[in-house]
Amino acid sequence: MHQVHPALRQPITAADRVLQEIQRAIVEGDIAAGSKISEPELARRFDLSRAPLREALARLERCHLIERIPNAGARVVTLSTAGLLALYQLRENLEGLACKLAAEHMTDAEITEVRQLLDQHLSSQRVREGESYYQEAGDLDFHYRVILGSKNSYLINILCDELYFLVRMYRVQLGMNGPRVSRAFDEHKAIINAIANRDGELADLLMRRHIAASRRNIELQLQQMGT
Amino acid sequence: MHQVHPALRQPITAADRVLQEIQRAIVEGDIAAGSKISEPELARRFDLSRAPLREALARLERCHLIERIPNAGARVVTLSTAGLLALYQLRENLEGLACKLAAEHMTDAEITEVRQLLDQHLSSQRVREGESYYQEAGDLDFHYRVILGSKNSYLINILCDELYFLVRMYRVQLGMNGPRVSRAFDEHKAIINAIANRDGELADLLMRRHIAASRRNIELQLQQMGT
């Protein structure tokens, strides 16, 4: 068996559990973007003391889901076009780098696994055409695999632990369910092919384009909501 | 006056103060790399309770200076060639991106300020030829300015808050004081020129080379220590 990434380990402590719950609540909008976080209220709601709650809040700040000001409390981040742009600028670069490194460091076995994963997603996606949740989970899964394949712990930490919840938040709250689903699969396929060919430069390029396309898709969504 | 970056704000709370002290202690090696962190001991040493101390530890984990395992405690990170390589791989990309964005977003006034900063460093460096501390501080200052010039808050956060203490730790503990000082200044000059010309592509390239050169320099140092 391969080593499980720290971020994926099952919750052990109370702080871990409440962290996951609040993370989900924020990402899915149960706790509204921009709203104030009250420590006493959350403590009552999840039936624990403020100590583990504050631990959880510290980690939420780490993945940019909340912003804290000393002596003034925490607020859920507000989504904005500027924020989305900044986030995706970073993702294009970082995941491009991840691809380049994955082309150097992934084992043949790992590449085979990812290909099997894609085939699996493809078949299940063909069946449930409009369903966006599976696609999204699958998309994240693909990206996760590639990022882990880079074997760069700092890069893995930044992308998987710190940025991905925010990416998911934008996706979920803007309701990504467009016709990009099948296109994305082809792009994933091309990327893993480049990695399998050990062509890091191409994999980098393809991933940057893939994310840029995804960004344009979301921007379009935002624009439509604005009008 | 320009807005002060959150990371640079003066300490308000007890957790902030102890964080800065421990950060310095780890970076400068007062607390040895790889050693275990004892919460009760540090609490006594800094004369405060464990609550703010744990807050500080959470932030130390955030900037990769310590590693925590639930119910088992925290250890100072151990420096390694692999870790150094991973860190600099990331820096090359991220700071390259920062340069590209800075070329797009820095104001003429900000560029002028950075140039004045460089002239200032050059003159004071000419005077104290071998002194490495000023050079290092100046180098970090230059990089900070460029990063802030990118105007991408996520990028700024990752580089200034999460990675730079680690970079400093490698530099300090490996005793960077070689003859690269004057070369580095020329490279800085070339980078800010490219930014001033709004040539993002060139600025990106030059910064990547600058950091790659710095990395090779440190690797050399490591190699010498190994023999």
Add this chain to the structure above:
DNA sequence: AAGCGCCAGATTGTCGACAATGTGCGCCTA
């Protein structure tokens, strides 16, 4: 009536103690 300062309520930061978990030594067994 508008603006400033002050007070009350609520919230965050900090503390010391208790509960849960992990660690290392000594003892017993084979």
Add this chain to the structure above:
DNA sequence: TAGGCGCACATTGTCGACAATCTGGCGCTT
């Protein structure tokens, strides 16, 4: 004597209460 089990100790996780700080509204002054 080597290996495994169990207990005592130390450390981390959690709790409830107190202190410091911020927010909003009232009354006073001009």
